[in-house]
Amino acid sequence: MADTLAFERQPLYQQVSNLLMERIAAGVWKPGQLLPSEVDLARELTVSIGTLRKAFDKLESERLLIRRQGRGTFVNDCSSEEMLTLFRSLRDAEGRPLRDDVQPIEQRKGPATALERERLQLSAEDPVLRTRRLRCCAGRPLMYEEARLALSRFPAIDRSRVAGDYRIMALAQRCGMHLARASERVSLAEATGEVGELLGIEPGKALLRLDRVILTMHGEPVEWRIGLCNLKQEFYHADIR
Amino acid sequence: MADTLAFERQPLYQQVSNLLMERIAAGVWKPGQLLPSEVDLARELTVSIGTLRKAFDKLESERLLIRRQGRGTFVNDCSSEEMLTLFRSLRDAEGRPLRDDVQPIEQRKGPATALERERLQLSAEDPVLRTRRLRCCAGRPLMYEEARLALSRFPAIDRSRVAGDYRIMALAQRCGMHLARASERVSLAEATGEVGELLGIEPGKALLRLDRVILTMHGEPVEWRIGLCNLKQEFYHADIR
Numbered sequence: 001m002a003d004t005l006a007f008e009r010q011p012l013y014q015q016v017s018n019l020l021m022e023r024i025a026a027g028v029w030k031p032g033q034l035l036p037s038e039v040d041l042a043r044e045l046t047v048s049i050g051t052l053r054k055a056f057d058k059l060e061s062e063r064l065l066i067r068r069q070g071r072g073t074f075v076n077d078c079s080s081e082e083m084l085t086l087f088r089s090l091r092d093a094e095g096r097p098l099r100d101d102v103q104p105i106e107q108r109k110g111p112a113t114a115l116e117r118e119r120l121q122l123s124a125e126d127p128v129l130r131t132r133r134l135r136c137c138a139g140r141p142l143m144y145e146e147a148r149l150a151l152s153r154f155p156a157i158d159r160s161r162v163a164g165d166y167r168i169m170a171l172a173q174r175c176g177m178h179l180a181r182a183s184e185r186v187s188l189a190e191a192t193g194e195v196g197e198l199l200g201i202e203p204g205k206a207l208l209r210l211d212r213v214i215l216t217m218h219g220e221p222v223e224w225r226i227g228l229c230n231l232k233q234e235f236y237h238a239d240i241r
Numbered sequence: 242m243a244d245t246l247a248f249e250r251q252p253l254y255q256q257v258s259n260l261l262m263e264r265i266a267a268g269v270w271k272p273g274q275l276l277p278s279e280v281d282l283a284r285e286l287t288v289s290i291g292t293l294r295k296a297f298d299k300l301e302s303e304r305l306l307i308r309r310q311g312r313g314t315f316v317n318d319c320s321s322e323e324m325l326t327l328f329r330s331l332r333d334a335e336g337r338p339l340r341d342d343v344q345p346i347e348q349r350k351g352p353a354t355a356l357e358r359e360r361l362q363l364s365a366e367d368p369v370l371r372t373r374r375l376r377c378c379a380g381r382p383l384m385y386e387e388a389r390l391a392l393s394r395f396p397a398i399d400r401s402r403v404a405g406d407y408r409i410m411a412l413a414q415r416c417g418m419h420l421a422r423a424s425e426r427v428s429l430a431e432a433t434g435e436v437g438e439l440l441g442i443e444p445g446k447a448l449l450r451l452d453r454v455i456l457t458m459h460g461e462p463v464e465w466r467i468g469l470c471n472l473k474q475e476f477y478h479a480d481i482r
Contacts, residue, residue: 061302086481086482087481089481091426181481182480183479183480183481185332185476186427186449186476186479187472187476188429188447188449206447207429208428208429208449235427235452236428237426238424238479239422239425240328240422240453241327
């Protein structure tokens with residue numbers, strides 16, 4: 001009863017935005033898809049155009065919808081340039097997001113360790129896909145990466161088809177999942193022998209360490225990645241808002 | 242004429258939010274101040290409660306207003322714990338924002354250099370206040386800092402009273418200015434002799450370099466700061482959204 005009241009007390013636009021979000025999450029509306037017109041949708045949901053627009057505003061601010069002038073409202077495409085740039089924090093000397101090639105080194109599946117369970121909020125039996133790889137920029141090895149994918153968050157995926165050079169945004173997109181945010185810890189590290197060899201540098205050289213957890217729009221962690229970067233002119237860009 | 246039409250085409254809630262923003266920017270409503278009730282404000286502006294609430298939503302998402310359950314809507318206080326935490330990117334091993342003591346080293350005023358003009362979007366004659374200081378955490382020197390304050394953005398301030406240990410959020414607050422966001426470049430650096438001495442480390446040791454520009458809600462750069470951090474268990478935290 002208390003629950004029902006709490007629900008009824010939610011503003012109408014909030015209820016509408018929840019309903020639309022459910023449709024996106026359930027894949028009824030797929031990434032990149034054009035939504036029905038505002039008039040049709042407002043009629044279907046028996047709400048005013050104003051309420052519907054307010055729900056759209058909310059979902060747009062959460063990057064789930066995107067309005068294109070004169071073309072309509074679309075489900076945001078996680079592999080869009082805007083979304084890719086958001087998660088591409090390494091920039092060149094001029095501030096442009098770096099484009100890299102991914103070279104897989106090794107990939108293994110196994111049950112989550114205690115640390116992986118903590119960072120990815122998993123249970124003991126949940127499987128994790130561990131990928132080691134190298135990111136190169138214009139031929140230069142820039143980042144050595146150890147990624148852990150929470151496989152249980154991807155029920156729709158054929159695990160054997162997640163290659164070592166997968167791109168997390170494209171993978172999420174294929175599974176109809178929306179990656180909305182990430183939390184990153186940036187610190188200092190030193191190159192060990194093996195990492196130094198992969199990055200082509202002396203052991204002991206200072207590296208930028210990027211420890212990132214990427215989350216869905218519902219706040220579920222999907223991938224935990226540790227990256228060790230051999231920066232020269234490049235830098236890590238952060239927007240604080 | 243074209244301008245008038247463009248203005249009229251703005252949604253009403255947007256016009257209302259601009260008007261409220263002007264009042265805050267002009268200091269008619271001061272940081273921390275309680276706004277008139279929604280009913281009174283809607284009547285004064287001759288808009289519906291719904292439109293007013295939508296304008297409030299927008300200003301709340303921009304952190305200019307803050308709603309407190311059962312108490313009303315307030316102009317956000319830049320020195321509030323929430324705002325301070327937002328700009329305090331260095332965290333301890335447990336992820337808690339670091340609290341530091343500021344030790345001034347030197348302070349000088351002068352016309353902006355080419356680089357300062359670029360980063361702070363200033364004109365050649367604009368004065369800049371340069372502050373060198375040390376941030377210590379629990380007695381340990383953590384960050385050596387070179388900050389440049391764009392004095393021309395602070396018309397209300399008595400320049401002689403900006404001490405070397407000023408806090409930018411508190412300073413902005415005193416001037417009725419709202420600092421809303423920052424852009425940061427994180428990279429690697431090595432301790433030079435002087436910086437090493439101040440931080441109590443060997444020359445050549447790797448440091449985290451933080452190059453940050455803080456902006457007002459209107460997007461005007463206010464302070465440019467370069468910080469050199471001697472990290473141990475600490476890390477730089479970034480939220481990507």
